[in-house]
Amino acid sequence: MKNKNLYLLSIKKTSKYWALKEGKSYLSKQYSRTRLSLENAMVNEDEFTAAEIQKIMQHPIVKVMLSKLVLFAPEKEFSGFYADGVLTDTEGKKHQLQDDDVLVIAHPSHLYKAVQWDLYQKHLFAERLVQPFKQVFRELYLVTKDELELGAKSERYQGHQIQPKKTVALLRSRGWTVSHEDGLQKVYHKKGFMATMYAMADWFSPADIEAPTLEHIVFIP
Template identity: 55%
Template sequence: MEARKLDDYAAYFEPYELDEETFVSLSINEEGQSDYVVTSKGKALKSVPARFKKHEWIEALKEAKSELTGQFRRARAELERSMESGSGFTPAEIAGLSRNPVLAPLISKLVLMSGDELGYYDADQGALVSPAGESTALSGEAALRIAHPLDLYRSGQWSLYQKDLFDRQLRQPFKQVFRELYLPNEDELAQGVLSRRYAGHQVQPSKTVALLKGRQWTVSYEEGLQKVFYAENLIVRLYAMADWFSPADTEAPTLETVQFFDRKTYKGVPLDQVPPVLFSEVMRDVDLVVSVAHVGGVDPEASLTTVEMRRVIVSESLRLLKIENVRLDGNYARIDGKLGEYAVHLGSGQAYKQAAGALSIIPVHSQHRGRLFLPFLDEDPRTAEVLSKVVLLADDTKIKDPQILAQLSR
């Protein structure tokens, strides 16, 4: 249905004459997002001239653009859910989606999997193409799915695809190749049916509920926070010392355990029997809560998987920018500047100067958008902040901000 929807709007992509000199149409950029194209006397304009704002064709264009923007958002969310659930596609279905200019850019930048073969979908060849340019033809019966980081991890090609996204400056519609991966650790496997990975973290109840509802979790008086996986017949519950329906003015709720149950028998399921992709996505949801809805003025240090992803992003960015005075050491990016030596924590984004202590460098997150290349369209202001501070301090002699300079000269 989404692939065919564009047929209804075909007329809007043709130039429409508003007057003898001004023409307007819709266009779709390389990321699948729609916008207006306005020309006057052969020159492109940044926006529709004010005298045409109430024109009936402009009103129709606004409605069409709104529908296409909605389609882009729906498709992006559905593709991410398809990756999480392991939904299968036939080559014919992928080919049909690739004929839609809104959906094609989303499909072409994702890593797909057929059997043990990984690659980007090439609509012209009808094949999967690896970063090295090797193609794997798809038969009519081949089952395709969107590769999860677990598949990339098991294939041994994860870093190859991460490097390729940076080399070709590809921005994926959502975090796939740079998505955090969570595997059961030794303590969790020893516990059997319980995970205490996030025990002790205090969170804001209203923000926690809002975040998890967006990830298909539900809240009830009896069970608290839970998520049901019908295909796998599993229920996951997040236990906390909390009343999710109160403002919790006296004491913020403290997370305790994550536990999986059989949906039919309600018996606990050992963690080593939980599908690894499902386990990873559940832990990613809880990690999101701990990172965003934490209590206190200072962010907790990000999980190891988040730090690992940021380490790769910073490393690849430094390679492309040819910055050679930065080294990655554990959870820190260590910088040998001309005005001093610095460290930036890859989890919290806090910057330090050796023998001077913490530096107060206040980020303005909206200013990072579009200025730094991140290999996914998802908003990730903390990663942009970390990368910005590393690049800033690596060339500290060009810093103009007097407050930062005053700290560096201490």
């Protein structure tokens, strides 16, 4: 054991060891940034042409992640896993893409509307495919009858207890902003509306006695 420890110490003193360690750290950070960028692209429904997808797939880190994600062609209404200009669906059917075909990283809402969501869930489970972030097994909350009656207001999460600091940190990572006057807000520029979350909470100090609760969310043009 003593000799082994001495050997490890001698390795750590070499320049190659530190070069490898720095390289690992760089790749880990790049992986995290790429994963977040792809997830945001899915949430924001960012559009890419097939030619653009082919180009960014040349990046080794992007390729590893993007090849495990389902892409959706909204104009032609088919989906699949991308490889060399082709989308292959769960049944093995191949859809040849043209360079100008528009693609998005499929959100569960796309797959649900196309009646394909359960097919991809079964496929991932059968193939033991692990995606870089929750896509196919992501939660999907459909608008309820009560919410339709309320119009621009949702009370779905009313009464749910939260931890202010953790809630703010999570929502900030999802593009929400915090304001002393208005609380939590997120602007959806492409959709033309803003979401505002209300709660019995002080977002800027911890609630030590009792966890505060959510009230409602309002969507404003």
